[in-house]
Amino acid sequence: xxxxxxxxxxxxxxxxxxxxxxxxxxxxxVFGEKGFHQASIVDITQQAKVxxxxxxxxxxxxxxxxxxxxxxxxxxxxxxxxxxTQGITDRIExxxxxxxxxxxxxxxxxxxxxxxxxxEFVDVELxxxxxxxxxxxxxxxxxxxxxxxxxxxYNPELLAYxxxxxxxxxxxxxxxxxxxxxxxxxxxxxxxxxKNGIGKP
Numbered sequence: 001x002x003x004x005x006x007x008x009x010x011x012x013x014x015x016x017x018x019x020x021x022x023x024x025x026x027x028x029x030v031f032g033e034k035g036f037h038q039a040s041i042v043d044i045t046q047q048a049k050v051x052x053x054x055x056x057x058x059x060x061x062x063x064x065x066x067x068x069x070x071x072x073x074x075x076x077x078x079x080x081x082x083x084x085t086q087g088i089t090d091r092i093e094x095x096x097x098x099x100x101x102x103x104x105x106x107x108x109x110x111x112x113x114x115x116x117x118x119x120e121f122v123d124v125e126l127x128x129x130x131x132x133x134x135x136x137x138x139x140x141x142x143x144x145x146x147x148x149x150x151x152x153x154y155n156p157e158l159l160a161y162x163x164x165x166x167x168x169x170x171x172x173x174x175x176x177x178x179x180x181x182x183x184x185x186x187x188x189x190x191x192x193x194x195k196n197g198i199g200k201p
Contacts, residue, residue, distance in 0.1 A: 027044050028073070028111055041061075074133065092151075106171045174186075
């Protein structure tokens with residue numbers, strides 16, 4: 001298991017923020033293409049076109065940047081879904097838009113799956129944290145919809161992980177493997193399946 005560490009220095013200038021993001025973007029490509037164990041800090045700095053010294057200004061190690069990259073991607077994905085679903089009160093429409101935003105995010109970050117799969121073997125706690133953090137808001141929203149009588153009363157934690165599983169494997173099949181766009185028509189079928197499963201009779 002990797003040593004838990006955090007970035008040495010949070011950039012205080014716009015230039016510093018851009019440089020750190022450049023390193024994270026480079027790490028996404030390098031880890032995605034080579035895998036964590038085969039990738040090196042040299043690979044990341046060459047991809048980012050920065051010096052080794054610049055790398056160590058912001059990160060302590062390869063493990064450090066990997067951890068921050070995974071956490072950053074998770075945060076950005078949750079933020080995109082939260083912003084994109086603001087103002088939607090209908091539970092079924094929330095699911096529809098949430099699916100759409102997730103698949104769009106995945107198309108922009110095709111290495112997402114590989115990074116999270118690697119995290120399972122590099123840092124078990126980090127891997128588990130990704131799912132537990134994502135599920136907390138999901139569970140809360142489903143529970144709220146159940147209490148309002150919008151959907152049937154099931155175990156909200158069970159439903160949240162079922163829906164996360166749908167997103168995970170549909171994205172893996174069509175976006176990662178087939179490199180296809182998940183169309184609105186496809187999402188409509190998913191939502192129809194969900195609606196018939198949890199919608200009020």
